[in-house]
Amino acid sequence: xxxxxxxxxxxxxxxxxxxxxxxxxxxxxxxxxxxxxxxxxxxxxxxxxxxxxxxxxxxxxxxxxxxxxxxxxxxxxxxxxxxxxxxxxxxxxxxxxxxxxxxxxxxxxxxxxxxxxxxxxxxxxxxxxxxxxxxxxxxxxxxxxxxxxxxxxxxxxxxxxxxxxxxxxxxxxxxxxxxxxxxxxxxxxxxxxxxxxxxxxxxxxxxxxxxxxxxxxxxxxxxxxxxxxxxxxxxxxxxxxxxxxxxxxxxxxxxxxxxxxxxxxxxxxxxxxxxxxxxxxxxxxxxxxxxxxxxxxxxxxxxxxxxxxxxxxxxxxxxxxxxxxxxxxxxxxxxxxxxxxxxxxxxxxxxxxxxxxxxxxxxxxxxxxxxxxxxxxxxxxxxxxxxxxxxxxxxxxxxxxxxxxxxxxxxx
Amino acid sequence: xxxxxxxxxxxxxxxxxxxxxxxxxxxxxxxxxxxxxxxxxxxxxxxxxxxxxxxxxxxxxxxxxxxxxxxxxxxxxxxxxxxxxxxxxxxxxxxxxxxxxxxxxxxxxxxxxxxxxxxxxxxxxxxxxxxxxxxxxxxxxxxxxxxxxxxxxxxxxxxxxxxxxxxxxxxxxxxxxxxxxxxxxxxxxxxxxxxxxxxx
Numbered sequence: 001x002x003x004x005x006x007x008x009x010x011x012x013x014x015x016x017x018x019x020x021x022x023x024x025x026x027x028x029x030x031x032x033x034x035x036x037x038x039x040x041x042x043x044x045x046x047x048x049x050x051x052x053x054x055x056x057x058x059x060x061x062x063x064x065x066x067x068x069x070x071x072x073x074x075x076x077x078x079x080x081x082x083x084x085x086x087x088x089x090x091x092x093x094x095x096x097x098x099x100x101x102x103x104x105x106x107x108x109x110x111x112x113x114x115x116x117x118x119x120x121x122x123x124x125x126x127x128x129x130x131x132x133x134x135x136x137x138x139x140x141x142x143x144x145x146x147x148x149x150x151x152x153x154x155x156x157x158x159x160x161x162x163x164x165x166x167x168x169x170x171x172x173x174x175x176x177x178x179x180x181x182x183x184x185x186x187x188x189x190x191x192x193x194x195x196x197x198x199x200x201x202x203x204x205x206x207x208x209x210x211x212x213x214x215x216x217x218x219x220x221x222x223x224x225x226x227x228x229x230x231x232x233x234x235x236x237x238x239x240x241x242x243x244x245x246x247x248x249x250x251x252x253x254x255x256x257x258x259x260x261x262x263x264x265x266x267x268x269x270x271x272x273x274x275x276x277x278x279x280x281x282x283x284x285x286x287x288x289x290x291x292x293x294x295x296x297x298x299x300x301x302x303x304x305x306x307x308x309x310x311x312x313x314x315x316x317x318x319x320x321x322x323x324x325x326x327x328x329x330x331x332x333x334x335x336x337x338x339x340x341x342x343x344x345x346x347x348x349x350x351x352x353x354x355x356x357x358x359x360x361x362x363x364x365x366x367x368x369x370x371x372x373x374x375x376x377x378x379x380x381x382x383x384x385x386x387x388x389x390x391x392x393x394x395x396x397x398x399x400x401x402x403x404x405x406x407x408x409x410x411x412x
Numbered sequence: 413x414x415x416x417x418x419x420x421x422x423x424x425x426x427x428x429x430x431x432x433x434x435x436x437x438x439x440x441x442x443x444x445x446x447x448x449x450x451x452x453x454x455x456x457x458x459x460x461x462x463x464x465x466x467x468x469x470x471x472x473x474x475x476x477x478x479x480x481x482x483x484x485x486x487x488x489x490x491x492x493x494x495x496x497x498x499x500x501x502x503x504x505x506x507x508x509x510x511x512x513x514x515x516x517x518x519x520x521x522x523x524x525x526x527x528x529x530x531x532x533x534x535x536x537x538x539x540x541x542x543x544x545x546x547x548x549x550x551x552x553x554x555x556x557x558x559x560x561x562x563x564x565x566x567x568x569x570x571x572x573x574x575x576x577x578x579x580x581x582x583x584x585x586x587x588x589x590x591x592x593x594x595x596x597x598x599x600x601x602x603x604x605x606x607x608x609x610x611x612x
Binding site: 008009012013016018043044047048050051052053054055056057058059060062063064066067068070071072401404405406407408409410411 | 442445446449453454457458461462467471474475478479482510511513514515517518519535536539540548557558559563564579580583586589590593
């Protein structure tokens with residue numbers, strides 16, 4: 001007689017009492033008839049009996065005492081639950097805070113470099129706007145005066161920020177024409193600020209702007225106001241503000257309305273200024289020498305005319321350079337502030353339709369998505385290789401430790 | 413040695429089910445908790461003792477589990493059996509202990525294992541060794557079934573596995589354990605248990 005055996009796993013489930021009633025009856029009937037399956041069932045039962053021999057000692061009484069004490073304590077603490085919940089969550093909160101601090105620290109690390117550069121840009125040597133023009137009759141003293149003015153503040157700067165002074169020293173290589181006096185000079189920085197402000201009323205903003213200019217001794221270099229019908233009113237102005245007053249003026253400007261955009265930049269013109277001064281000095285010396293030749297020596301008329309022509313040429317150069325120098329100094333003394341004041345858009349009952357707004361939203365959404373993707377790709381390109389290097393540097397020991405840890409866990 | 417199965421006499425003495433006792437404890441009855449502790453102190457100690465080589469740690473973790481029950485009492489809802497709830501806490505605490513031990517072993521080097529097994533009885537040494545060779549999840553299913561006497565459904569709930577997986581893992585664990593216990597005999601299959609008179 002051929003018997004279809006019940007699967008051993010099925011027999012095991014039957015022995016464990018885990019089969020549904022109908023299945024259990026079928027298996028039971030089969031096991032009663034089939035010696036082989038009965039043997040399997042007996043094997044499982046014996047295994048359970050063997051395992052049952054693995055006894056553990058009585059639990060020590062001290063555990064009961066400790067638990068009962070805890071039970072009594074738990075009842076007494078009316079606010080226990082809150083404290084316990086806080087206790088269990090505290091670790092998570094502390095961990096999360098730590099992780100956030102780490103992320104912040106990582107994000108902030110690149111900033112000090114930018115910051116110091118920013119300080120360098122934002123707080124340049126504040127030249128006095130009342131700087132006197134160079135004495136044209138005594139060029140040497142003029143140049144020396146210029147040098148004095150450059151060196152005097154540099155001493156303070158050097159004391160305050162030796163790193164900055166060192167940087168300046170490296171930037172401003174001493175020119176043989178100027179000599180040792182200019183070995184170290186404070187940077188001359190022409191600052192430019194661009195500010196876009198959204199205001200409620202352009203007219204009022206203009207009045208405030210003019211009052212602010214008067215207060216800070218600045219002036220308007222150029223101004224355009226537009227008040228086209230149906231379009232929001234606008235005011236574009238290019239202001240010149242004494243470098244020393246710039247920060248205060250900017251603070252005032254920001255109060256005009258909602259600042260939508262602000263950019264600040266600074267152009268280092270120290271080298272340019274010093275080159276100009278050196279060239280100016282040389283030209284003046286040339287002029288002085290030729291004047292001396294003209295006064296002391298006599299010669300043919302054509303020679304005299306030639307020298308005079310030469311003097312006129314050099315004079316022209318000197319004047320042009322002086323103008324350039326004055327312009328440069330003016331750019332340093334007076335920061336340029338380009339202000340764009342726009343009135344908030346008014347919807348005179350002609351609000352966009354819902355469809356138009358949704359379409360605009362969709363366009364903005366797609367633009368944002370594209371920008372996000374581009375940003376991610378750029379990030380990947382910029383930092384991907386470095387991340388890869390770090391992944392290798394940290395990953396390999398990490399994998400090793402992780403495997404070790406998993407092995408420990410498996411070993412239980 | 414103690415019988416770590418649930419004590420029928422003690423249960424009869426109170427007459428109430430575990431869940432009723434837990435509800436009574438939630439309402440403030442210390443006596444109900446004392447009764448629950450009496451019922452489960454030994455099974456829970458056995459649960460830890462069989463899974464850890466360190467007897468002192470097993471004691472501490474038993475205590476920790478009951479303390480966790482005490483602390484969680486306010487949040488307890490009778491949606492599951494009390495014993496499933498208790499062993500779920502026990503398993504969490506056990507896993508945390510294992511993680512800590514693995515972490516210590518990874519970063520601080522392996523700790524000295526106490527020679528408790530050697531001084532224990534032969535059956536314990538043999539069983540601990542044999543069970544220790546099983547795959548961790550199979551081992552857990554087997555222990556929960558054989559010693560904690562949990563049903564397949566309860567084990568499935570505790571280990572977050574499908575019931576059928578519990579059944580197949582249990583079968584695999586028992587087959588493997590049989591093979592280990594009958595070693596150095598040739599590899600034995602479940603069907604082979606009949607041939608070898610099913611001696612495990």
